Amino acid sequence: MTTQKLTQAYRQTPWRTQLQWIGLFLLALIIIASVAGIYLSVSAGAAAVGREIQQLEYDREQSAREIADKRTLLAQLTSTSQMSKRATELGYEGIQAGSVQYMVIPGYIPRQPASLVTSSAYTAYQPSLVEPRFTQSLLEWITEQFVPYQGNE
C-alpha cells in the first residue's frame, strides 16, 4: 500500500510523459538540424573558399605569365636593333674613337654590373601549411594514435 502510494505520488501523468518524450524528440531534432545546418554552412563556405583559392591560383599563374610576357616585350622594344634604329631615326650617330672628349668628374661612379637581387626571396625550405589533422580521416587518426611509429633503424 505504501509502495503504491509512493509510486502514485512520484508517477507523472501519462500526458506529461508523452510531452517529455515529444520534447526530447524535438530537442534531438533541433540539435541534429542545427548540426546539419552548421555543417552545411561550413561546408558551403569551405567549398566557396576552395573554389576561390583555385581561381586565385589560376589568376596568379596567369599574372606571372603576363609579367614574363611583358618583360620580354619590353626587352624586344629596347633591343639593340630597335634602339639603334630609333636612335638613327632621331638623328643620332655612333661616336668615333677619335671624337670622344674625356674629362675627370669627381665622385663619378661608373656603371655597375647588374644586380638582380629581389626583396621577396623564396626560402629554401618551405614547410607544409596543411597539417595532417586537416586531411586525415578518423580511422587514420586512431591508427596513428594507437599504432606506434616504426621507423627504419
Added chain:
Amino acid sequence: MTERNFNPRYKAIGIIFLVAGVVIILQMFRLQTSASAKELLEASERYAGVSKLVYPDRGNIYDRWGHLLAGDQQVYEVGINLQASGINPETLATVLQAVLGVDYATVLDAAKMPYIEGKSEYVVITDFVSADKINALQEMQIKYADMPAVEGQTRPSLNGLEWNGHRVRNYPEGKLASNILGFFAFGERDNASGYFGIEEEYNDLLSGTPKQVFIPSDPHAMYDIPDMPPGTSLVLTIDRSIQSSIEATLARHIKKTKAKSATIVVEDPETGEILAMASYPQMNLNKYWTYDEIYPNATGFNRAISSVYEPGSVFKVLTMAAALDSGSVTPDTVFVDTGTFEVGGYTIYNWDSGAWGPQTMLGCLQHSLNVCLSWVATQTGAETFYSYLQAFGFGRPTGIDLAGEAYYPLRVPGDAQWFDVDLATNSFGQGIAVTPMQMAMAVSAIANGGKMMAPHIVRSMVDNGRQYDVTPQVVGTPIRAETATVLTNLLATSLEEESSVALVPGYRMAGKTGTAEIATEYGYTTYLTNASFVGWGPVDDPKFVVYIWLEEPRNSVWGSVVAAPVFSEVVKNLVVLMNIPPDDVRAELANQ
C-alpha cells in the same frame, strides 16, 4: 482502446523496420563488395583530382648590365571541348581558318568528333598562338554569342572553343649572341630541353626542379599549392653593346672577304670574362627549327669553341713566349735567316720563300719568319717547348662554361704520331689544331702579366632571390710577368714598325697576324687559308684580348690583309664602349 490492443501492431511495425534495416545493411554490404563497387571506387579516384608534374618557370638570361637575352613569352593552345553543348563545326572551322590560318577540313573533322568520356573529350587544334590572335578569337566569340538563331538553321556559335596560356622561350635580341646562348626547343613541351651554349650547359639550373603535385577536384579537399621558385637566372659576362658591335663588324667583313665563316672573341684578360663572342653563321633563336638549314652536316654552332683549326703564325706569339721565358733567346738574339731550315729531314721555308738575313727576335716576329721561329723552337728544345704549350692549356679544353667545347690532343715527343719536324711546324702554328677560345685564353696570359685566367661566360647566378657572383679563377702562370711585358712590347713595336692596318690611333696595341694554309686531300693549298689575328691592349694596361679567325677568305689569303683590319675596327669600337681613353689622356690623368 487498451494498451494490450496496441502491442501486436507495435511488434509488427518493429519487425518491419528491423527487416528493412537488415535489408538496407545487407544491400550496403553488397554494394561495397560487388564488382561494380570496385569500378565505382576506381572511377571516383579517377575524378578525385589530377596528379601532374609541375615545372618551375625557366630562369632568364641577362647580359652583364641586366638586359634580357632570354626570357619567356605567353602563347596559347587552342582546342575544342567536345563536351560543350551547341558546337557548330562549320562556324568553328570558318573562324579558326580565318583567324589562325588552320586547315578548314581539319577543324571540321575535329569538331564533329563525338564526345566519349575518358577518350575523346578535348581536341587540340593548334598551339603557340599569339595573344593578338587570341584577342581576335575572343571578340569573335562575343560576337557569335549575341548572334540570333535563324529558323531552320543551326545557330552559328563558337561554343566549345577554348584556349589555355602557357610559356615559351623567347630571345628578345633575335640573332644577337645566338652562338653563345644556344636555344631551348620549347616545341617539345614537357620534354623540351636546351641545346648548345648556355641553354644546354646550364639546362638543369635554368629548368629548376619539377614537383609532382596532386590537385584534387573536390574544393573541400586540403592540399598544398605548389609554391615553386623559378629556375636559376643567369647574368652573363657578355656586354650587349660590344656583342652587337662585333657582330656587325663580323657581318661586314664576311661580306667583304667572302669568307666561309668567321669568329671573333673578346676577353677581359684580368678576369677571364668573355665580353663578346661571335661566330658566323648565326641563327634567329626564336626560329630554332631552322637549325638544320643554317648548320648543315653538323657545322659548328659556335666555332669559337667547337671548331679546331691550324692557327698559323698567330701561334708564333706562344713560341716566342716559351723561348723568352725559358731563356733560350732574348729580344736581341740575332738569327741569320738563309731562307731554309732543315729539321727531321724536312726543309722549312718562309711564307715568301725568301731569305731575310740577320734578324733580331723583333724582326722574326715582325716579318713572321717561319725559318726563324723553327730555329727558336729548336733552341727552346722539344720538351721545354711542349711543356710550355701544355701550361698554356693546349691539348685540353679550356673549361669554358658553354656546351660543345672541342679540343684536339696535343702531340708531344714520345707519341707515335709525333715527329721531329713537328717541333718546327708547330712553332709557326701548322700541324697543331686549336680552337679560337684556346688561343684567346693562352694569349690572355701574356696580356695579364703571365697569369692565365679561366675563361667564363656566366658572371653571376640568381637563385631564390639571391645573387651569387662567380669568382674569377687563375688557371696557371705559364710565363713570368717580365716575359709578358717584353713580349707585349715586342709585338707592339712589331705592329708599329710594319705600319700594320691593325693599328688604332691613340692606343698602343700588341698583336700578330696569322695565315695558315688549309690541309686538303692533296696536301696544303696556297689559295685556301685560315686568316687570323690576335691582339690586346692598351699595352700599358691591357683591358681586352681580341682573337679573330676568318675561314677561307676570298679577296685575299693573307691575315695581314683580311684579319688585321677587323682587329682595328673591333678595337676602335671597343675603346668607346669600354670607356677607355687614349694613352696620352690616361697618362695625363694618372699624373694628376
